[in-house]
Amino acid sequence: MRVVLRFDTGYQADAEELASSLHIALLRGDQPAPAATDFELQLGSAGLSLRQLSIEQAQGSAKQRKKRQDNSTADIRCDFIAGELRHRRLFGGGKNQMILKATGLNKHKPSVMDLTAGLGRDSYVLATAGARVTMFERQPIVAALLADGLRRLRCGGDEQELAIAQRLFLHRGDSLDCAAALAEQEAPDVIYLDPMFPERGKTAKVKKAMAFFHHLVGSDDDAAGLLPLALATARYRVVVKRPRHAPPLGDVQPGLCFEGKSTRFDIYPLKKMPG
Numbered sequence: 001m002r003v004v005l006r007f008d009t010g011y012q013a014d015a016e017e018l019a020s021s022l023h024i025a026l027l028r029g030d031q032p033a034p035a036a037t038d039f040e041l042q043l044g045s046a047g048l049s050l051r052q053l054s055i056e057q058a059q060g061s062a063k064q065r066k067k068r069q070d071n072s073t074a075d076i077r078c079d080f081i082a083g084e085l086r087h088r089r090l091f092g093g094g095k096n097q098m099i100l101k102a103t104g105l106n107k108h109k110p111s112v113m114d115l116t117a118g119l120g121r122d123s124y125v126l127a128t129a130g131a132r133v134t135m136f137e138r139q140p141i142v143a144a145l146l147a148d149g150l151r152r153l154r155c156g157g158d159e160q161e162l163a164i165a166q167r168l169f170l171h172r173g174d175s176l177d178c179a180a181a182l183a184e185q186e187a188p189d190v191i192y193l194d195p196m197f198p199e200r201g202k203t204a205k206v207k208k209a210m211a212f213f214h215h216l217v218g219s220d221d222d223a224a225g226l227l228p229l230a231l232a233t234a235r236y237r238v239v240v241k242r243p244r245h246a247p248p249l250g251d252v253q254p255g256l257c258f259e260g261k262s263t264r265f266d267i268y269p270l271k272k273m274p275g
């Protein structure tokens with residue numbers, strides 16, 4: 001998979017640092033991307049975003065690229081402040097959200113480890129409800145997008161958003177390698193898992209964005225290995241998010257399920273939560 005980083009004027013130093021950490025090529029302003037480029041990261045005043053390129057897009061003129069950008073629905077970025085997540089924070093059903101019931105956050109404020117953070121959407125919802133969330137993300141580009149979203153939340157958010165940002169911690173790397181060592185210092189109350197699963201999403205726009213994400217991340221074929229780790233590490237429960245009709249992770253039956261229209265939360269209780 002070939003990825004390049006394009007930066008706007010004024011972002012050269014940050015772009016150089018990022019490109020060197022991701023081992024990818026840098027492109028300035030309107031420089032065409034090399035043929036066979038799959039993805040283009042873009043760094044500018046709006047932060048970091050990712051676009052999937054077709055061959056013509058990679059090679060087209062700056063004007064053609066701009067036109068396609070304007071029509072694109074598939075750019076990926078991590079936005080905790082302005083988009084859907086803000087709306088969900090303000091109007092999204094509060095404690096009744098299924099993810100909060102599943103993690104016990106409707107009654108408690110446990111510490112959570114999210115071993116498959118992705119773009120941090122679920123972690124953000126948990127942190128909004130008061131949890132302290134340690135996130136793990138192993139795909140370096142996804143981790144860079146998540147780090148950028150967190151940086152903008154810390155720098156551009158209001159007081160409440162700043163408090164949420166202070167409850168979110170990111171570890172770049174494979175949770176299979178480092179979660180247990182970290183938990184030796186302080187075991188998390190809850191471990192949350194949401195590995196990739198094929199055919200998720202409903203609307204055409206969601207499907208397109210998910211297909212794009214799948215191309216980047218792959219299908220997390222080793223996901224079943226996360227469950228024994230999580231069960232050995234969490235204090236009170238492990239929660240796994242699955243598509244509604246999918247088999248349970250690793251075919252291990254949960255103790256309890258919460259089912260929504262398209263999603264299911266499988267709960268593996270270990271001990272009763274105090275209080």
Ligand SMILES: C[S@@+](CC[C@H](N)C(=O)[O-])C[C@H]1O[C@@H](n2cnc3c(N)ncnc32)[C@H](O)[C@@H]1O
Nearest residue numbers: 116117118119120121122137138139174175194
């Ligand atoms: C479906 S996405 C998670 C979406 C996330 N719940 C959200 O709300 O944005 C799954 C993510 O888990 C990551 N992942 C899978 N296995 C992992 C592991 N062992 N360690 C760290 N990250 C992992 C993948 O790279 C992918 O970005």
